[in-house]
Amino acid sequence: MGGTRRRLVVIGNGMVAATFLEELLGADAERFEVTVFGAEPHPAYDRIKLSTVLAGACEPESLTMLDEDWYTDHGVTLHAGCEVVALDRERQVVRDGTGRETPYDVCVLATGSDPIMPPIEGRHRGGVHTFRTLGDVHDIIEGGRRASGAVVIGGGLLGLEAAYGLRLRGVEVSVIHLMDRLMERQLDGVGARVLRGQLELMGMRVVMPAETASIVGNGRVEAITLRDGRVIDADLVVVACGIRPSTALARESGLTVGRGIVVDDRLRTSDPRVFAVGECSEHRGLLYGIVAPLNAQARVLAAHLRGDETAAFEGGIPATTLKVAGVQVFSAGVVDAEELDDLLTLEDTAAGVYKRVLLRDDRLRGAILVGDLSTAPQITAVIAGGATVNGNRLSLVAAPTGEPPTSVAAGLADEAVVCGCNGVTKATIVCAIRDQGCATRGEVTKCTRAAGSCGSCGSIVDALLAGCGVEASASSAEPDVCACVPLGLHALRAAIWERNLRSVQAVLETLGNGTGCAKCKIALSYHLDAWWCGDYEEDRSARFINDRVHANIQRDGTFSVVPRMFGGITTPAELRRIADVADRYAVPMVKVTGGQRLDLLGVRKEDLPAIWRDLGIVSGHAYAKAVRTVKTCVGSDFCRFGVGDSTALGIAFERMIWGLYTPHKLKSGVTGCPRNCAEVTVKDVGLVGIATGWELYVGGAAGMSVRKGDLLSTVATPEQALRHVALFVQHYREEARYLERTYHYLQRVGVDAVRAATVDAPAAEQEGLLERFALAKSRVREPWATEGASPRTPLQFGALPAAGPPEERELVGHAAAAPSPAFRSTQAMDRGEAMLAAAGVGVG
Amino acid sequence: MISPGATRVRLGALDDLPPREGRAVTVDGERIAVFRCDGGVRAVSNACPHAGGPLADGVVAGDTVTCPLHMRVVDLRTGEVSDCAGRVRVHDVMVEDGVIYLLRPEPRSEAHRA
């Protein structure tokens, strides 16, 4: 047998080589005697997932595509960590770095690409890395451990992936990009802007257009300089300025090489015994840099070598699904529109969604999807079917926001490619579910590879699973509280009272599924507190973090501290204490809030108790679904128009209700006359001074929606006004659903019903409401003074100690939480100055 | 279940970890979130793959934790994250005599050389 086997040498053991070997040897390993050379010291692995390793979200081993046993089982000789240095086509041998020669009958070049290192001054300094291999990732991780700031040069796919990985390690990252849009090869201007917004939300900084001039530092990098003179501090630099096909070997051996190794539709080079696949190849003048078309090349070559004369690679619209720094992106075909093109676009900047499809004469030429890939399968199907668009063109962009993925999946043709990375069709997946018994996404991946690389088609796979009846569909009517506790609000309240259930866990075990979820646990915490007027067993694990540490969590894991300022009125002594605290604890920003009080931002969790102690002011509950502010205007005390004593009434109002939890936040205001300087008609509860007394407005809003409050009542005295406020607040606490803001509640039930149940209710009912209000109020415990002095749970504001050298014991709630020493108020002021100067209006 | 060559690192006392709450800990510079679930103590890396949220500050239900920043749900057994292609790293932990230990399969520096 040995003599009849053809000797096949594969140079390069990357992703495409792996697909090729699997396709070629999957069924019969007999026909070829295969030797594979890979310059990297590992068996073939999934390069796409390098950023996941960089992020620390998976181990390098989990990337392996073909493990060592696979090579052994298929009789393949693998020389890992062994580079081929010469291809001698005359003698039909390859020579590797050890000087050994290996003869071949057929040779396949799968050498991939090399990262481009532009000739930036200082690029040889320590701490400067490329991003292509596991070795690179290892080096970056090692460097990242010490790094406080990293710069990624290049805002293409690779650069953004590297930046994402570093960001997840808590490193501050700036991306420097030469162009004025990110990923210009895959995205148009709008798409790139939407992506940028999402990246900035994750705390990445994007600097563009900007050209790196040099990398400076003493031996190791300390900063980079830009051509425009700016300097960015960094102790780690990742260069991701693109890739270049790895063609040196081919060129030296005399093969025809353009930008890549030139191949025909059978992937044959200018030598009929030598083939090239993957990123190193150039086909019909095109280079491909994403796996889907490259894997198609590998499949064609395998078929060809196994004797299928019809197999041919014809190129096509390169379509790819990418996961860019956690944001899903799909890009296919042409990026920049021309005049004759029809455009279908959909944009929801706030949600980070952008879709644009380019058509000409009903043929699809290009597509870009950012943030919502629900229509990618339809688009891929159109491309697979020859790019002709019939019927509903809008379904290419507009279908499924809100439409369950199941129906999208159901609408796909059998031959539609669901997993672009691995070229897996709907039919293959359905067959794996139906005939091979795959019951989970993981099993489908194992069986078909779908969703195994970038993972972005996972939801479609889930939908196909559901469509095949694998997972029972969700239950019928949407319950008021949560699927975990399937009871309407009033039924739930009755059951809780009847069975005397006083803890979240007791409710879940008696009336729910025993476990609950984040949503219903937090909601139940609220309702138990309100319905038992505070007399219940509070379970801190069923509270949002803000309500466990009495501060508002921020994007970087630090917290903000807003002391209460009743009615927005303060004293010099109080202001001094706030200023002292800001100094003493190096608080990065002090800001006047939109709610007439001061905010200390960027505070570390473990500093909270000491800050509260030093402030000596009660909590403003700016972090809670609770009574927030009562804004006031100066009113009759000073103002020449004032008819009501708005400051005094505001203070009384806030003193009356503060500390109570409410279904959603409750913001109020008292204003001295209808000029309404305190903007109270758009507050949850607002009092307007009029010549004859006070008007009470409820259900106003000026946040995500704007709504003028409904006039609930008009009263003559401040005492009556306070009484009506208390009636309304207690009614809202008892009747509204958790997270139902007053404007939603009033819209749902109507002001007449609310009036009938409060200020127009029979006297006994009013007394009942006021009694429960007073009871609840009497049970309020001010959290900062009490828990600051004696924590309510172990390590409430700290971390576990862990053994180890003392420097590792410096523990914070979140490593990224250590506030930067820079005073960010000043930075914000500087940014403001710069904006004013840049506006060029002659002021500044 | 300690494999040969494994090392264990003391994290802290079980009593310092309230039921169904999480606490942060740092080991060799790595941020880890430790939780006391109904089924036992579990640990994952303390950075949500979505935008780095501190998972130790999340809400635990069953064997999941909900990230406090944008409410993605992390499965503490597998590290899988809802609506997110990323995963969090799952660590082995054990409790002995009221002390929580982290199990390290091998010395840290080797772990990244595949």
Ligand code: SRM
């Ligand atoms: C600090 C402050 C901004 C400022 O610097 O001025 C602020 C900061 C936040 N607001 Fe606000 N809001 C602040 C005044 C407002 C106002 C103006 C006001 O209170 O008069 C509004 C419009 C009125 C309103 O509430 O509707 C406002 C409408 C919102 C909304 C939209 C609510 C809505 O249903 O429309 C949210 C989101 C939400 O609640 O779901 C929100 C949410 C937030 C959160 C809590 C987001 C969060 O969950 O982390 C912000 C916390 C930032 C942080 O990191 O600490 N904030 N926010 C203001 C604090 C006021 C205070 O002293 O307590």
Ligand SMILES: Cc1cc2nc3c(=O)[nH]c(=O)nc-3n(C[C@H](O)[C@H](O)[C@H](O)COP(=O)(O)OP(=O)(O)OC[C@H]3O[C@@H](n4cnc5c(N)ncnc54)[C@H](O)[C@@H]3O)c2cc1C
């Ligand atoms: C961080 C990152 C993220 C990515 N994300 C995506 C994505 O989301 N979607 C997507 O479609 N694509 C993505 N890509 C691109 C994708 O990884 C490549 O298109 C794919 O790996 C190309 O496969 P290949 O086999 O041609 O080359 P490679 O995988 O690079 O393999 C080539 C191998 O050949 C070896 N080699 C070279 N010369 C020799 C020699 N003389 N002797 C021996 N061995 C040699 C090299 O060391 C290398 O191991 C990403 C790439 C990176 C780096």
Ligand code: SF4
């Ligand atoms: S609302 Fe009336 S009282 Fe208040 S500041 Fe304006 S004008 Fe003066």
Ligand code: FES
């Ligand atoms: S950081 Fe965890 S959900 Fe956004």
